[in-house]
Amino acid sequence: MVALRPPGFHPGKRALRQWLAGDTDGRIDSHVGTCDRCANLLEELARPSDPALTDVLAIAFAPPEDLSGRLHEQVAARLDSRVVLDVMTDLFIAGLETSRLLIMEEFDE
Secondary structure, eight states: OOOOOOTTOOOOHHHHHHHHTTOOOHHHHHHHHHOHHHHHHHHHHHSOSOHHHHHHHHHHTOOOTTHHHHHHHHHHHHHHHHHHHHHHHHHHHHHHHHHHHHHHHHHHO
16 A cells, blocks of 8 residues: 655655666656646756767757758648549549439339
């Protein structure tokens, strides 16, 4: 049975460092999942302390310069293909509706 914590309780930096190192404490897991303060503290603790490493990681994980343009092109292409699909669907349905009306007129006579 897990002991109830007082309101406002947060794990200390030592406990959070141990958790980052792989110590699996279900109480910290559930707390971090719901506490913005502790989640932000974990981000700070997990951040590399070497500025050179930080710079290298920023360069390595930076998005390509042409990402925005490529995304706009791909979205526009998808939207254009949807327009064509919508037109084709409308034409197909129009043919079905016409056929249904002709068939129904024959049965009504």
